[in-house]
Amino acid sequence: MTEAKVVLVTGANTGLGYEIIKALYASPQPYTLLLGSRTLFKGEAAAAQLKSEVPESTSTLTVIQTDVSSDASLEAAIALITDSHGRIDALVNNAGAGFDGQIRDEKMSIRDAFNASWDTNVTGNHVLTTLAIPLLLKSSDPRLIFVTSGTSSIWETDPANWGGMPPLARINASPVAGWPKPKEVNPITSYRSSKAGLNMLMREWARILKNDGVKVWGISPGFLATNLGGISPETLRKMGAREPHLGGEFMRDVVQGKYDEWAGSVIRSNNTKQPW
Incomplete structure (x- = not known):
């Protein structure tokens, strides 16, 4: 019998991360799933919810505290996984956050919000x-995944490259002249900037691990109705967001x-490579 692959997903207590864990937990293929959560309380609540939604599974589920803004938390998580499992077959770096709404609403300074965005993302x-x-190098088929964003493509910020796609026009169109600019419903300047940086980080890891047999991707799951950035799922649906479970699947x-075959690229859920 094939040993269950060990998969760690960060930020898995809510949003896309939860849907990733759920899709794997519901799969007939068995996994040893590590549900990474910033706080154990929220992670345990998510695990209980998942087990109620998927009452039968061939996989095991364990909550691991993974606060990506804390080195001590991450060091403790890796030590725990080392002792309990000895390897990681797939690391899904999903934890992320948007702070642009905090700038808009004057709850955070520009500097603090940008620093928080880069630190988290x-x-x-x-x-x-x-x-x-x-731990990845102890796997027979190691996979390293970074969850990026469709907003991170620099190439698509050029109007010549929008291709008649309304979402690209919506996020990349220029506002009217004058200052201050009108407040946006869903501002994303620090978020998309950090995700563009994450794309380069993915490429660096693909370079560094090329000769170690580690497959590395950036994954752009699409515009999903999660609560990222404090925007309600209902509002996001009105803006064209899809259901989160599609991203998880x-x-x-x-x-x-x-x-x-697309390892080393940023790939989108519509089966295309995302332009840089």
Whole structure:
């Protein structure tokens, strides 16, 4: 009998992370699933909810505290996984956050919000990945995944490259002249900037681990109706967001090998590579 693959998903107590864990937990293929959560309380609540939604599963589920803004938390998580499992077959760096609404509403300064965005979306992922490499290299089929964003494409900020797609026009169109600019419903400047940086981080890890047999991706799951950035799912649906479970199922397909030939790229849930 094939040993269940060990999969760690950060930020898995809510949103896309929860849907990734759920899609894997509901799969007939058995996994040892590590539900990473910033706080154990929220992680345990998510695990209980998942078990009620998927009462029968071939997989096991364990909650691991993974606060990506805390080196001590990540070091403790890796130590725990080392002792309990000895390897990681797939690391899904999903934990992320948006703070642009806090700038808009004058609840955070620009500097604090940008620093928080980069710390959560880039630095925390880099620290955890660095700590996890020894465990990944003990896998026979190691996979390293960074969850990025469709808003992170620099190429698509050029109007010539919108291709008549309303979502691209919506996030990339220029506001009217004058200052201050009108407040946006869903501001994303620091968020998309950090995710563009995450894309380069993914490429760096693909370079560093090329000769170690580690498959590395950036995954752009699409515009989903999660509560990222404090925008309600209902509002996001009105803006064209899709149901979150679709992103989770796409991520499951990546973990299970459907997109292996596109390792090293940012790939989208519509089966295309995202332009840089």
